[in-house]
Amino acid sequence: MNEVFLKLPKNTVKELFDRLKEESLKRGMVMYDEKGEPRIVNVRVRPWLITKEQKGFFHMVCLNMKDALQRVANIYYNEPKARQILTLTSREDEWFFEIYSNGNQAQQTVFDRIDANAIFSSSDWKDSFAFIETNSVGVGGVYYIPAAANIVEDIVLPVIRNHVHKVEFVMQDDIRELLFETITEHAQKIERLRANVVLIEDQRCLDGTDEYAFVANYLKGKGLAAFATDPRELTLRKGEVHFRDTPIDIIYRDCSIDELHEMEDQGAKIDVLKEAFKKNQVVSSIAGEFDHKSTLEIFTDEEYGKYFTPAQRRLFKKHVVWTRLIWDRRTKGPDGKKVELSKFIRKHKDDLVIKPNRMYGGEGVVLGRFAKAAEWRKAIEDAFKEGCLHVVQEYAEIKEEKFPVLNEDGRVTIEKNYEVSGFASSDSGIAFLGRCSIEPVVNISRKGGLIPVIMVE
Template identity: 30%
Template sequence: MTIATIPAISEADVRIERRLCELATCDSASIWEAQDELSSAIAEAGMHFEGRAYPVCLRPLAIDRGLANHLSATAEAVIKLLDVAAELYCYNEDVQDLFPAYKHFRHWITSLPKYRPLVTICRLDGLFGSDGYYKIIETNTEAPGGVIQNGLAAKIWRRIPNPLTHGLSLDVSKQPFAKDPNCFVRELVSAYHAASGSELKTAAVVNFRGRYTNEVDFIINGLKDAGIKAKLLDIGEVKLTYAGLVDKNDECIDLVYNKLDPRDVIDTYDADDYLEACATQRVVSINPWISQCVLSDKAILALLSDDRFSSNFNAEQIQLIARHIPWTRLVRDEVTTDPQRRRIELISYIQKNKTDLVLKPSNATRGEHVLVGRLTCSELWEEHIDRAARHPYVVQEYVAPGELTALHLSSRSIKKMAYGIDCYVFGGRLAGFQSRASLDPVMNVGRSGILLPIAFD
């Protein structure tokens, strides 16, 4: 695969940016009228983010097809890297030491299914680095949001009259999940057949104590529309029997889709039957538990970016890692190498170079406790370095986000915002894109971020 730097901004996006700024000064009412129509249509379609409005912005991010193809090839190649990383975790103790939180149920997560890729559904979150390459800063291989709603939102956005894109020929439908939002459900059905050789008859979305209900209704209804008996279950409602995994009514379950936080499972004994069923393939789990835990943990980027493990990857994969995986390390008192491959004392390096670094809990979600060094006071930075001794953190090189003008929905204002581009991959193939934008340097919909539809120029 030839990998080259590609500009992140298209000519169409420059025109959209200019038009938004012009209308903001002379006719902002027309923008907000169209935005309100879009927001109402999104709400009427039943889309939400954990009960709150699904924050889809009228302003799209327009990218050209060259960039779309580049991102697609990069994302699909990274999924193959994760297969190698999973195998490494199963037998390499140095790799296992990067993921201390999962030590006591390692025997469950190292029982790998035979199918590949291991990661059936994921979203790779990224930014463009100063070197022009797309940088993947999180892997999201557990149960990422937006797998159905973003496709539906793109279709709704396309039909709303939009003063920002008047005269432009933009296409959202080339993305598989925008062309057909049911492609997510079809991938679940296909993955089950690939794993079992049988037709899927029963399925469950599994969560924990009512947390993470986003999109669950769309997933269950999509499965039912495909002729599959589907339901939402709590992880404590299932048990393992001689017949397989069953619910409280002793009805067998063929496939489970995990919509939960693995940290909750780590701290409970209610999940033993469930974990055993997944590990022994008595039920097909999408994604398997090594994806839920290890491959989704931010320390996976420490594995990929550390030269200690590079001999496990081929030359093309090493080039891919060098260009698209930012320098990352598990925070601990050790000697390692910095982004220029110079030997360093890691803790001292983090203390002295906070302007160029980001600290993140290794397995937290939705931007929890993420600190951008250049925006953090020294006292708080030191506090989080100490915290890392008790709660695993990673340190990552800072990748500055791009900036664009967008509609900040909660404040009903037009602002310069940071943005990134995320890639959805289903069954090893690109399914679509999303762009998140935020006033907060940590871009997350749960932190007042917004979603920009991705359109091809």
């Protein structure tokens, strides 16, 4: 499809890219830096094309992963040894046991995005991907994914259709619809049929995205009373959560419990959130708290296999990267044999990645094969010195694809980008997210780009 853009007249190309940028700004495709200054999210002009077969396959796989994530809270509750891997602070741990032990937690609901290195244009797409991270608190892209697809549908697809025939392009499942489904189904499970919903995030934080206001408007359009606000704005009246004068049934959260404790340390009253968790009114539920990278150690250590189905164990073995939380210990390596972890990491630099366990945005990630020897040694020393704050993962190749870009003289050139895929699923559908960057650590917050996704039939 890149050839389509290379053959376009210069004036047509410039108009296309100008409109793409203009519509991105108009439709709120914006991120903010630490000073609150906006920048437009770079939407790639050439979309990923996903087939019906690929959609069906990844939907099945991701529902299996979602179910596995929802089981992790039970593992933490029942397995003291697992608490060394799923590292909660003492305050988080206290909250967890107070919430999870109260008898209201049978219906754990996780709204998640699972990231992988999948690429959909290769013939071995079904076998060559690996899941590398899970996200179940503050899932990014709930507004950006459909907004990018809609921009491409309005501006780019008419051009593509003039050159690509005998192919029908259709929109992928809307992730906002999947969230709506998740919220309303959870409301039914806990017998809150009214389903008034509030979306909470730390609104005093200047950097990041501004998606929640757009998502709240979408949910309003679906008939829900929906609000986007700061968790400090919620109150408790006669045991019921309120936002201003509206009683709230479901809280969709961008905040981890640890972040709530930080707010408490600054003087905020967060007891209202604890009560909401106790009544299981929060999505993601307490199980969502375990979106640590070390959760993948639970998946890739056979010791915990009894908690998962045979299909999940097969999935982990084939498609989840070997992961270990870093501290001074012996553990099983990728081949199942016991290794001294520090020696193993030093010896296998080009095959491994070191990441902060609970940070996001690509911060602190060191890819062994791209790092200088001194940088790798320092990453190892820091990780072992800090203890249990980093993971080591088997390197999953971050693949490259070519995308058309506009150069300074207004002509299309082809640029190679590394790319990462993400998947958000519900029972009824799946949404694909594509991100790309000229750097191998791919993240939109690191000035990466967003790849729109279109289905082909």
